[in-house]
Each structure stands twice: as C-alpha cells, then as structure tokens.
Amino acid sequence: MxxxxxxxxxxxxxxxxxxxxxxxxxxxxxxxxxxxxxxxxxxxxxxxxxxxxxxxxxxxxxxxxxxxxxxxxxxxxxxxxxxxxxxxxxRGEIGQIVIGFEGSSLSDIVPLSIKMYRQQFPEVKFYVQEMSTAEQLQALHEERIDIGFIVPQQVNQALIVETIREERLVVAIAKSHPLATQDKIEIRQLQNEHFLVGFRDFRCGLDGEVMKVCHQAGFNPNVVQVTNEMQLILGFVAAQMGVALLPSSIKNIVREGVVYLSLVPSTVKIALAIAWRKDTSCSTLENFLQVVSKIANKVS
Amino acid sequence: MxxxxxxxxxxxxxxxxxxxxxxxxxxxxxxxxxxxxxxxxxxxxxxxxxxxxxxxxxxxxxxxxxxxxxxxxxxxxxxxxxxxxxxxxxRGEIGQIVIGFEGSSLSDIVPLSIKMYRQQFPEVKFYVQEMSTAEQLQALHEERIDIGFIVPQQVNQALIVETIREERLVVAIAKSHPLATQDKIEIRQLQNEHFLVGFRDFRCGLDGEVMKVCHQAGFNPNVVQVTNEMQLILGFVAAQMGVALLPSSIKNIVREGVVYLSLVPSTVKIALAIAWRKDTSCSTLENFLQVVSKIANKVS
DNA sequence: TGCAATCATACCTTTAAAGGTATTAAATGA
DNA sequence: TCATTTAATACCTTTAAAGGTATGATTGCA
Incomplete structure (x- = not known):
C-alpha cells in the first residue's frame, strides 16, 4: 500500500x-x-x-x-x-446557512435571528434569497436552501414545517388614494382595486392567502403580477399601480407615499412558518433553528 | 493520543x-x-x-x-x-552541496564537475566558497562544507582524503618583469622576489607547499600575505607587487599583464585532493564524489 | 584496559485491528 | 405486504504491532 x-x-x-x-x-x-x-x-x-x-x-x-x-x-x-x-x-461552529424567505419575514425575524446567531457563531456564513413559498419547498428538496420562511402548508414528509407566528393582514395603499384616509378597511371595499402579487402561482404562499381572503369575501380579485420582492411591491403601490395585502410586520418598513390600513375583521390572519429538511445533518442549522424559535417568541 | x-x-x-x-x-x-x-x-x-x-x-x-x-x-x-x-x-536527487576549494581547482575541475553532475541531478543546489586547506578541514568538521578541494595532508580519522591529481607548479609573474622573457625558471632565481601568499598559516595547503619548495631550494621566501583569492593574487602579480607559485592548471585563467613560467625541475609538484566526512549520510555528496573522480581522470 | 553510554537484537506477552461469514434491521418501492 | 437494497451487528480467526525484559555490540573516554 x-x-x-x-x-x-x-x-x-x-x-x-x-x-x-x-x-x-x-x-x-x-x-x-x-x-x-x-x-x-x-x-x-x-x-x-x-x-x-x-x-x-x-x-x-x-x-x-x-x-x-x-x-x-x-x-x-x-x-x-x-x-x-x-x-x-x-458542533456547527463553521459552515454556511442558505435562507429562503417570502414576504415580510425579512423585515424583522430574519435579520434579528441572524444577528443573535452571529454572536455565538461568528464564522458561519449566511446567504439569503427571496423566493415564493412554492419555490422554497422545491429549493429545500434540491438542497439549494437549508431553511425556508414560508406560509405554512401541507408538505412532503421529508420536510418539517413549524409555524412560528400568526399575523394580521394589512393593506398597503398609496397615500393619495381616496381610501387611504381611513385606518381600517374591509376587504370588500377593495374589490375594484388592482391587487399587486408575485409572479408565481397563487395556490400557496402569501399570494395564495390573498386569493383565499378575497374569495371568502365574495369576489375574484383583479390581480397584477409584478414581482416577488417586497420592496418593489411597495414601490408599485407608491406609484399608484394598485394595492397589496401583506402581513402586518411589513409596517416595519416605512415607505414614502405608502400607508398601511388594518384589515377588518381582525380574524383574517396569515401564518409564518419555517421549513427544513428532516434529514439535515447540519449542526449549524440546528443551532439556527433554536435561535429562530427564541426570536419568534420574543417578536410575536 | x-x-x-x-x-x-x-x-x-x-x-x-x-x-x-x-x-x-x-x-x-x-x-x-x-x-x-x-x-x-x-x-x-x-x-x-x-x-x-x-x-x-x-x-x-x-x-x-x-x-x-x-x-x-x-x-x-x-x-x-x-x-x-x-x-x-x-537517492541524492534533491538537496545541496557546499564546496570549499583552495587555489586553482576552481579553474577547471570544480566547474566541470558541477556541470556534469547537474545534468543528472538538476535540482541539487551548489554553494562554493574559497578557503585555505586548514580552513576547509575545520569547516568540514563543523559541517559548514560538505566537500573540500585541498592540498592533501594528514587528517583526523573522521575525514577521508583522496588525492585526485598532481600538477606541476608554475610561477605567475608580471609580463614586464625581467625574468618574464624566459618560459622556464628555477626556483632559486626567485629568491629575491616577493612571494604573494594567502592570509593564513603556511603549515599546510598551497602556501605550505610554496614554503616547502623554497626551503628545499635553500632560501626563506620573502612572503607578502595578501589574499586567498586566486583572482586577486593574479591582480597583484599584474600590479608588480610580487610573484606567485601556483598549480599549472591556473594557466586556464588568462590574465592581461601576467605570464606563467614553468618551474624546473619538473619534479616539483603539488597535489590536489578532495576531502569529506566519513560519516556523511548524503547521497547527493556520494554521487558528486563519483562525478569528481571521473572528471579528475579526464582532466589530468 | 575497563567503564559508561547508547542503540540493536532476541524473545516473549498482550492487544488491537483487520479480515472473513452469516445474519439482522431498516427503508424503499412495486 | 413483500421483495430488494443496503448498512449494521455478531462472532470468529488471523495478523501485526506495541510493549516489556534481558542481553549484546559498539564506541568514546578515563
């Protein structure tokens, strides 16, 4: 030999x-x-x-x-x-974590979790990318991401999904819009508006929830598919291209020309969940999951 | 563990x-x-x-x-x-060899040996330094050099000395000197000249041989200690500061203003030997020794 | 010459690991 | 549910190496 x-x-x-x-x-x-x-x-x-x-x-x-x-x-x-x-x-002290997220989670829970985790494991690298819930589930299977921040739903048993909080929905609307003078709004009042949604399918994720809410209120929303990126959506709202239905934590993002109206009744909620592969062998991720739970309890 | x-x-x-x-x-x-x-x-x-x-x-x-x-x-x-x-x-394919030499060996046998050895072992590095026989013996003991080109003499049993050739002596003399018109010369003719020798002691090495030759001819030479470096000695000869008794292979070095006269009788000879440590564990050196022997047989 | 130092050799025991075969356990997929 | 795949486990033999003690050989030095 x-x-x-x-x-x-x-x-x-x-x-x-x-x-x-x-x-x-x-x-x-x-x-x-x-x-x-x-x-x-x-x-x-x-x-x-x-x-x-x-x-x-x-x-x-x-x-x-x-x-x-x-x-x-x-x-x-x-x-x-x-x-x-x-x-x-x-021990999970070195390595990398690739995060997928949809919607508003980036405005608080994701950056807070990363910040807290970094204090304990400064050498772990993070890669964060915005994608729809459906895309995240696919990416998890293909191991392109390690954890996804999704709108909870039924998934393949290779994945674990854990709801971490529920939020009320708010309507993002241009400040100049006639309806923007109220601070509460009922969904039916929006039935003639354009709804700004992501590019992808409406069967799941945030956009899926939006569709469901409208259908429950008795109308089929007039959707305009623009983009999945939250910041851009707000830009389109400011440009008076339509309204968007978003989780209330979006209010952390203050944008000129955009106001947020609470949706009534307040029973209309949207959940945020994290999803990861059951067979993950990655201690970095396990440690991160714990941090996320801790942060989720604090924030909500 | x-x-x-x-x-x-x-x-x-x-x-x-x-x-x-x-x-x-x-x-x-x-x-x-x-x-x-x-x-x-x-x-x-x-x-x-x-x-x-x-x-x-x-x-x-x-x-x-x-x-x-x-x-x-x-x-x-x-x-x-x-x-x-x-x-x-x-196998002696990599490493280094530190060579010490005295006198004329640099003018032929050392460069030829290195050149031949390099063809077989291109990655072995050479370091060459001029020093007297006495210094070389000391340097061998202290492992500052691996092989010395010396005037043979009795040494400590830790070293091996092997004579590789004998040469006649020649007199290096300024071209303008009255004696320079002959091409042979007897040693006694030089008894009033200054003999240029190295700095160090005259009990061994080239300078020791010079002293011996003069004493055998019945006079005590008038020595001027200048330098051990052959090139400089020739420079001093050209500058008419004296004459030098050197091995005949010095004739390979042609220098403006210096002529070489054969010493008679031709029985006056000087030997060149190589010396190395008996306990040398260095295949590089062993291979080099073989090359030197081969070259020595060719040249002489 | 004999002592001291130092490494090698001879010879022994013990241990750990490698290798094998037969079988079990788990999980997928038809 | 059963067959198939795949790795683990159990159990065995063999081998290699580690470790020890006693002793021999060499060499320098007093």
Whole structure:
C-alpha cells in the first residue's frame, strides 16, 4: 500500500529528533527504548529510507531525515487542523446557512435571528434569497436552501414545517388614494382595486392567502403580477399601480407615499412558518433553528 | 493520543465518498462490506464526529464529513509529497552541496564537475566558497562544507582524503618583469622576489607547499600575505607587487599583464585532493564524489 | 584496559485491528 | 405486504504491532 505511513511514527520521529537520543526520547514517550527503536526502524522500512545514522555517542539525521523532519511537522500540523475543523463543523461552529424567505419575514425575524446567531457563531456564513413559498419547498428538496420562511402548508414528509407566528393582514395603499384616509378597511371595499402579487402561482404562499381572503369575501380579485420582492411591491403601490395585502410586520418598513390600513375583521390572519429538511445533518442549522424559535417568541 | 487518526482510514473514507455506497466501496478496496463499515465507524469514533448519515437507499455526508473530505484529500496529498521528497533526498536527487576549494581547482575541475553532475541531478543546489586547506578541514568538521578541494595532508580519522591529481607548479609573474622573457625558471632565481601568499598559516595547503619548495631550494621566501583569492593574487602579480607559485592548471585563467613560467625541475609538484566526512549520510555528496573522480581522470 | 553510554537484537506477552461469514434491521418501492 | 437494497451487528480467526525484559555490540573516554 502506498500509505503505509503511520502518523504515530512521524510523531515519534520528531521527538527523537528533538532529543537526538533514543533513550531520552523513549522516556519522554513513556515507553522503553527498544520499542521506540523498532518504531523508527519500521518507519524507515516503510519509507525505504534510512533516517538516522546510528553513530555511537550521538546519532545523526541523514539528508533524507532532515527532509522528512520538515515534512512531518507540516503533515502533523495539517492533520491537527483537519481534526479541529471537522469537530468544529460537527458542533456547527463553521459552515454556511442558505435562507429562503417570502414576504415580510425579512423585515424583522430574519435579520434579528441572524444577528443573535452571529454572536455565538461568528464564522458561519449566511446567504439569503427571496423566493415564493412554492419555490422554497422545491429549493429545500434540491438542497439549494437549508431553511425556508414560508406560509405554512401541507408538505412532503421529508420536510418539517413549524409555524412560528400568526399575523394580521394589512393593506398597503398609496397615500393619495381616496381610501387611504381611513385606518381600517374591509376587504370588500377593495374589490375594484388592482391587487399587486408575485409572479408565481397563487395556490400557496402569501399570494395564495390573498386569493383565499378575497374569495371568502365574495369576489375574484383583479390581480397584477409584478414581482416577488417586497420592496418593489411597495414601490408599485407608491406609484399608484394598485394595492397589496401583506402581513402586518411589513409596517416595519416605512415607505414614502405608502400607508398601511388594518384589515377588518381582525380574524383574517396569515401564518409564518419555517421549513427544513428532516434529514439535515447540519449542526449549524440546528443551532439556527433554536435561535429562530427564541426570536419568534420574543417578536410575536 | 491526539493523533489517533489513521491515514488508511482517510483513504477508505474518500473511496466511500466517491462511491457513496459502502458495498461498492468495499468492492473497490477488495474487502468485504462489514470490515469497511467498521473502519469508517472507527474513524468516526476517533474523531468523535459522525461523517455519514446512514439514510437507507442512499447515504449522505454530514456537514462535518464534507469538511473532512476536503481536508483528507489535502493531507493524503501532502503525505504523498513527503514520501516522494524523502525518497528523492535519499537517492541524492534533491538537496545541496557546499564546496570549499583552495587555489586553482576552481579553474577547471570544480566547474566541470558541477556541470556534469547537474545534468543528472538538476535540482541539487551548489554553494562554493574559497578557503585555505586548514580552513576547509575545520569547516568540514563543523559541517559548514560538505566537500573540500585541498592540498592533501594528514587528517583526523573522521575525514577521508583522496588525492585526485598532481600538477606541476608554475610561477605567475608580471609580463614586464625581467625574468618574464624566459618560459622556464628555477626556483632559486626567485629568491629575491616577493612571494604573494594567502592570509593564513603556511603549515599546510598551497602556501605550505610554496614554503616547502623554497626551503628545499635553500632560501626563506620573502612572503607578502595578501589574499586567498586566486583572482586577486593574479591582480597583484599584474600590479608588480610580487610573484606567485601556483598549480599549472591556473594557466586556464588568462590574465592581461601576467605570464606563467614553468618551474624546473619538473619534479616539483603539488597535489590536489578532495576531502569529506566519513560519516556523511548524503547521497547527493556520494554521487558528486563519483562525478569528481571521473572528471579528475579526464582532466589530468 | 575497563567503564559508561547508547542503540540493536532476541524473545516473549498482550492487544488491537483487520479480515472473513452469516445474519439482522431498516427503508424503499412495486 | 413483500421483495430488494443496503448498512449494521455478531462472532470468529488471523495478523501485526506495541510493549516489556534481558542481553549484546559498539564506541568514546578515563
């Protein structure tokens, strides 16, 4: 075999070099001198190279021995580092977390969670991307994201979904709009407005909830598919292109030209959930999940 | 022990990763599946880290496993390199040779030997320095040089001295000097001249031979200690500061203003020898010694 | 010449790991 | 539900290496 090299032997070899004396080296290693001699002999045999000249009063390193001395130190250092890194990864201290989110969660729970998590695990990297609930579920299966902030729904059993809060809905409407003078509004009052929604399907996620609310109020909303990005939606609202139905935490985002009206009755709610793969082997994620729960309890 | 990591296990681990299947990996390693499973288990136990998720149809790497996969590859590569380097050093293919020389050997035998040796071992570095025979013997003991080109003499038994050639002596004299018109000269004709010699002692080496030759001719030379460097000596000769007695191979160095006169009788000779440590463990040097012998036979 | 130091050798015991076969357990999928 | 796949477990043998003690060989030094 090519790698008939034993790290233990390399370590022993370095101790012998430090002492330049088999007896003392053996003492330092808490073994007798003959076993140590044989360990070095075995190393030499495995390499096919003589490492020491056994000149009597004082042994000497051969040229090859000097080369190996340098290399062995490097190897042991690298092995040590590898063990460290592996164990740290195991404890979730290093690595990365890719987050998907839809809607308003970015306005409070996601940044707060990341901030708190960072205090404990500063070396974990975050990648955050906005996508619809449906896209997130797909991305979770394909392992493109590690955790999704979604509107809860029935999912494949490979995933776990945990609702972390419920929010009331608010209507984002242009400040100049006639209806904007009230601060409460009923859904039926909006039946002639354009509803700004995302590009994707309406069967799930935030847009799905919007459709459901309208249908329950007895009308089919006049939707305009614009974008999934919350900031852009608000931009379109300000530009008087329509109204948007959003979770109330959106109120954290104050935007010129846009006002938020509470939707009545207040029983109309939308839930936010986190979803992740059941078989996740990632301690980074497990630790993050705990932080998210803690933050969710505080915020709501 | 810290390094209870077995390189064999790391290699096995990488094969399992490539196959992502214990059975196939075992097959590739020509062992049965249970021993392979145990090897991975042992690796995991030694690290204190789970590397695979044994999900049934398809195993998965954990986050820590992914980290180790990267590190293990690096380690194995480095070990491989270390073995290569050590073995090459053992064969004398890499390393360095420090040469000391006195007198004229630099004008032919040293550069020719280095040139020939380089063809076979291009990666060995050479360091060449001029010093007297006495200094070289000291430097050999202190391992500051690996081989010396000296005027042969009795040495400590830790060194080996091997004469490689004998040369006649020539007199380097200024072209303008009255004696420079002849092309042979007897030593007694120089008894009133200044003899340019090195800084160091006259009991051995080239300068020692010069003293001996003069004493045998019945006079005590009028010496001027200038420098050990041959090129500078020739410079002083050209500047008419005196004459120098040098081995005939110095004639390879043609210098404006300096002529070389053969010394008669031609029985007056000086030997050149190489010296090295008996306990040298250096294959680079052993190979170089062979080359030097070959060159010495050709040149003389 | 004999002593001290130092590493190698011989010979023994113990231990750990590797390797094998047979079987079990779990999970998927038809 | 049953067959199939796949890894783990149980149990065994063999082997290699580690460890020990006693002793021998070499060499420098007093």
């Amino acid at each position: 090519l790698f008939d090299i034993d790290l233990q032997h390399l370590q022993t070899f370095l101790v012998v070099i430090e002492e330049m004396n088999f007896g003392r080296a053996a003492e330092r290693l808490h073994i007798a001198q003959p076993p140590l001699s044989r360990q070095i002999q075995r190393l030499e045999k495995n390499l096919g190279v003589e490492l020491f000249l056994r000149t009597k009063p004082q042994i000497q390193l051969t040229a090859a021995g000097k080369v190996l001395a340098v290399e062995a130190k490097k190897i042991l250092k690298q092995v040590d580092l590898a063990v460290q890194l592996t164990q740290r990864a195991n | 810290l390094f209870d990591i077995d390189l064999q296990h790391l290699q096995t681990f990488l094969v399992v990763i490539e196959e992502m299947n214990f059975g196939r990996a075992a097959e590739r390693l020509h062992i049965a599946q249970p021993p392979l499973s145990r090897q991975i288990q042992r690796l995991e136990k030694n690290l204190g880290v789970e590397l695979f998720l044994r999900t049934k149809p398809q195993i998965q790497l954990t986050a820590a496993g992914k980290v180790l996969a990267v590190e293990a590859k690096k380690i194995l590569k480095q070990v491989d390199l270390a073995v290569q380097l050590t073995q090459r050093a053992n």
